[in-house]
Amino acid sequence: MRTTLPDHWIEHHREGGERVGWIVPAGADFLAFDALGRQATREPVDWLTAEEALEELGLRFLGDRFVLDVEGTGGSGGATARPVRIAEVSTDGITVVTDEFGGASAVGSGAQTIRLPFPAPDTLRSADGQR
Known part of the structure; x- marks a missing residue:
């Protein structure tokens, strides 16, 4: 939307x-x-x-690594921080690609895409600790 x-x-x-x-x-x-x-x-x-x-x-x-807190994926039902890279940004939404082990752009990596709302939610943050 x-x-x-x-x-x-x-x-x-x-x-x-x-x-x-x-x-x-x-x-x-x-x-x-x-x-x-x-x-x-x-x-x-x-x-x-x-x-x-x-x-x-x-x-x-936008080329930097980010972390996305994904609810319900942690062992205790809490959030898990997943490394992601931003694939697309518009006012229609933000698409991130999971980037475990830096493989988001590797062919056949099986990286998952996740669609986020715009503006970016607080669950998306820079991997270096910046906002």
Whole structure:
């Protein structure tokens, strides 16, 4: 199901035309949101600072390893942290591919794809401990 973004979310594109996020009015200032729909500035900032935050972040983080907490897969019925890589991001949703042992892109790896809502849920986090 496609997420309809509020009208006040303003797409921000880098020079090559790729959308790297959104800038959202917050009082007299702005908040930046990354391609996953997550807040990229901790507090409201001026427009230029919001643009700079998105430009600096870019899309490179999408190539990083992530961890997805999957409910009900742990031995005690709790969540299991599964290594994943992001395969696709849009406001329609986020697709991740399981990446046990770094084999997500190997032919015949049997990697599982998991569809997540947009914006990304808190159960998806960077493998290096960052949000």
